Amino acid sequence: MATLEIKKVRKNYGTLEVIHGIDLFINNGEFCVLVGPSGCGKSTLLRMIAGLEQITKGDILIDNQVVNNISAARRGLAMVFQSYALYPHMSVRQNLAFGLENLKMKIEEIDRRILEAARLLRMEEYLQRKPGQLSGGQKQRVAIGRAIVREPSIYLFDEPLSNLDAELRVATRVELKALHARLGNTMIYVTHDQVEAMTMADKIVVMNDGIIEQVGAPLELYNKPSNKFVAGFIGSPKMNFIQFDYLPNSLKEKAPPNSISLGIRPEHLSIKDENSLLLNVETVEQLGSDSFLYGTTSGEQKISIKLNYQTDIQANQSIKVGFKLDDAHWFDKDGIALTS
């Protein structure tokens, strides 16, 4: 049980700065997801929290204690690695016990914690096996179990689901969420997958290029992205952006001043005349429950539309697509969201 505070943290590799001063506060018991494209510095930030990377500037505080110079071992955190990093020469039981033995814990206590974790993660039957004899999902459980037995104040996850197949990923996602509900610990989770971020997080931190773009609850980010990057990153398919100059005059009038572009999510577009754009359909994808239309509007602006019904619209057809003004996002020349 702990809070985490990051104050003006910077990280340099030689002369190259990769984290440009980050401030973040994570509450006790919060499930916080760091999300961003690859290379945005989210893993580096997590490793700095863990103590595996030195901090160039700034402070990291756990429970209001500065931990900058405290080694990874003494911070009381546990981390689940992307590759699981199980010790290949030890059995599952030894893998779980290793960290506790290093803390000179009593054998009875070690056994108790291992049994508890094994029951929680349903891995009693393969405690004696070596990691090489386990499937991907089982290894994942062991990796999480290794964190659980430590009873850490904060759990750190570094893209833990990226090595699982799609089906298992969804199942594990649900399990992780349930685990968080049961344990109630603070968890920090790094991913590049916005679906994971949306489904699991209490709080999402969107990072790009070494800075934080926006912090907020999943729906807050979806509904009120504070800039064009967040708007484009959260939501699938991506939000459509149309340059202001190519908008019909009827729409230009309704835009807030200084608007440079309009953002509208594919699922918010529908085939109607109100606030409409003329669209040349190029591709139609029918998924049964949903239909996706891809096309261009004036000025070769690319548009995609998601319809939640089956449609008879064909490629090369021209249609009018409209939206509710409330669903529109307007951005100025720096990409900052404007309120209409």
Add this chain to the structure above:
Amino acid sequence: MSAVLKFLSRTQGKNGPALVDWISYIYLLLGFLIIFLPVLWLLLNSIKSQFLLQKLDTNILPLDYDRVVRATVFGPEGKEIFIMKDMPEWVIYWNELRDEDKKNENNPNEFISNYEGKEYYALRTHLGLVSDHAKKLIKQKNLPEWLIKYPSMFPDAKKEYDPQEFLTNLNEEEIRLMSEFLGIKPYKPNGFTSQILISAINPETNKLEEYSVSRLNNNKDTVNARLISNPQGGIVKLQTQDIIVNKKLRPSWINYSDPLTNNVRGMSFDAVKCLSNSLFVTIVATIITVLINSMAAFALSKYKFNGQIIFFIIILATLMVPASVLIVGIFKMVSMTGLNGSLWGVIIPGAATPTGVFMLRQYMLTIPDELLEAARMDAASEWSIYWKIVFPLALPAIAVLGILSIIWRWNDLILPMIAVSTTKTAYTIQLCLLDFQGEYVAQEHYRLAMTVVSLIPTTLVFVFLQRYITTGIANTGIK
């Protein structure tokens, strides 16, 4: 068993062996022979008798020939050469027998009482009875005591005595005995050499006759032989292809039993001491080598520090310095630190090897850093990361280094020579083997046998450790 047969008889061709099968099997057989023949040759030579080895016998098996004795007896009439057949083995091999066996199992005095004349004289010399008989005679006839010491005196000392005057009162036989004992001309110690008995057609008579030869060499066209029925007739040359040789298998186990029981004539060979010294050096040095090298490799592969590359290059650069250049330096270091004469002087100078550091570093680079980070998160100290994570995961490479180190150390001759050559009690087996060939003695039969014994430990080590080379246990844990 049937599975093994099925595996071995598998072919690439569908109907019987194809060309590829033939080539593969011929290649395998050739490789096997190239590797195995020298070992086999060593094994079989190690049970050949000293006689055969001295005659540079080229047979694969320890085949001994029918032997005869060529005796040379000196008398007032000059030298007489003759052949003696049908000697019992213990007489022929008398000089190769152990002292106890000579005394316990045979009675030379009783044996030679069956002979007389020149054969008696020859046997008396060969069986070492001349001095016994002479000493008895000196006592019996009350001759002066100094006669007993006379044969071993320096030439200057001999001038002060005149043994001739005491011989005048003796009979012919007694004069002969005393003259042989004292080495008075025309008597000389009689010769008694074992020779090979062969049969061949006598070119003069065209009859099959027996000859004795001192050496058989199949690479030469002719053999120098002496006709047994007329030994004084001198040497004749026989065509090698025409001769008939009788051989029988006679492995000489004393090659092994003598040195192992410290029964080598003329020197002290303590097999237990030699082997245990080598064992100590090998085990301790290998443990130290593996520890030091893996620790250095761990630091070089898993830590980032200033001068990392430079250290690595310096370590590698020492590979380019030939070992022989270092001999004097190592000798000075060993003697200045007072380690000479101690086994530690053998162990310590060779403990850190650039090859080992390089090999282990390259292997440890393949161990993922995430494992170390996971261990750090698991509150492991740097020592326990090394000892509990990196060391076990590098075991395949460490086993290779271990095997190499064991073989290097066991077979090493240079370092023991530098460090302990002056201290006999610290000799390793390789130094001990060297001892069999001295300035005056060459006991190749013992050396070959003990070489075989010295090969046993390295062979066993390889048999038991080689599976570690092939198991890669490190690649299984990270998905």
